[in-house]
Each structure stands twice: as structure tokens, then as C-alpha cells.
Amino acid sequence: MGLSFPSLTSPSLAKSLKAGDLTIDNIWSRPSPGQPNNAAVFMTIANNGEKWDRLVAVETPMAENAVLHKSAIMSGLLKMYLTKGMYIDPGKTLAMRPDKFHIMLVNLKASMIIGETFPMTLVFEKAGRVQVRVMVKKDTGSKSKTKDREKEGK
Numbered sequence: 001m002g003l004s005f006p007s008l009t010s011p012s013l014a015k016s017l018k019a020g021d022l023t024i025d026n027i028w029s030r031p032s033p034g035q036p037n038n039a040a041v042f043m044t045i046a047n048n049g050e051k052w053d054r055l056v057a058v059e060t061p062m063a064e065n066a067v068l069h070k071s072a073i074m075s076g077l078l079k080m081y082l083t084k085g086m087y088i089d090p091g092k093t094l095a096m097r098p099d100k101f102h103i104m105l106v107n108l109k110a111s112m113i114i115g116e117t118f119p120m121t122l123v124f125e126k127a128g129r130v131q132v133r134v135m136v137k138k139d140t141g142s143k144s145k146t147k148d149r150e151k152e153g154k
């Protein structure tokens with residue numbers, strides 16, 4: 001594996017990554033200030049093919065364990081469950097979110113620092129193993145605050 005990663009921001013980070021019929025985009029993680037041991041990772045996975053695929057596992061050197069989680073509201077509380085996989089149906093896009101599917105890194109081995117990236121391997125049932133890099137960034141807070149949509153010239 002004589003691969004080396006460019007350590008500084010690489011332009012490829014912002015681009016989407018293709019693996020067969022899958023297009024993986026916007027791969028990011030929250031920083032870990034409040035709860036140093038766990039962190040959630042999000043991304044979108046679009047399936048442009050004609051057959052379903054399924055994310056079945058993830059691996060990363062950043063944490064002792066990386067699991068697939070699904071969240072659901074039970075009696076008013078947001079709870080997380082282990083899920084065996086995340087299906088991506090043909091023509092559909094799986095968008096991970098804190099209150100839906102996400103990847104959970106358990107027992108981090110290092111701090112998640114905003115602006116840094118770390119490697120992760122996604123294991124798909126059909127597309128196989130896909131190497132990605134996760135960008136640590138601030139939560140843009142789409143859910144906690146109601147935003148007034150204003151017209152802005154971009």
C-alpha cells in the first residue's frame with residue numbers, strides 16, 4: 001500500500017467520489033469537543049445504477065470501532081440503534097443525518113479537529129471496499145435553529 005495522502009487540503013476533497021454506480025459526496029464528521037469518545041460521520045451516497053447496493057461496514061484507524069447507526073424518535077427522545085446495513089436503492093440517494101442513518105465512531109483514538117481529514121474505508125455489498133477521506137467540520141446546524149430564508153444574491 002505505498003500510498004501517501006497529501007496532508008494539506010487537497011482539491012479532491014470537495015469533489016464527489018465514484019465507486020461503480022455509487023457517487024459519494026460531502027463526507028464529514030463533527031469535531032469532538034463535548035464528548036471526546038464518540039463522533040458521528042455523515043455523507044450522501046447516490047446510486048445511479050439499476051441495482052441496489054448496501055453499505056455493510058466501515059473501517060477507520062481513528063477509532064476502536066466504527067458502526068452503522070440509525071436514529072429514531074422513541075417517546076420524544078432521539079435514540080440510536082445499530083443497523084446491519086444501509087440500502088441504497090437504484091436511482092435513490094442516501095443522505096446520512098443525525099436523526100437518521102449515520103456512522104458512529106466509538107472510542108476515538110485521536111481528537112477530531114476542525115479542518116483536518118482522516119481516512120475511512122466504506123464496505124459495500126456490491127461495490128466492495130471504497131477508500132474515502134472524512135473532513136472534520138463544524139456542524140452547520142440545520143436542525144437546531146430555525147432559519148429564516150432570505151433572498152441573497154448567492
Ligand SMILES: [Cu+2]
Nearest residue numbers: 040069080104
Ligand atoms: Cu450514532
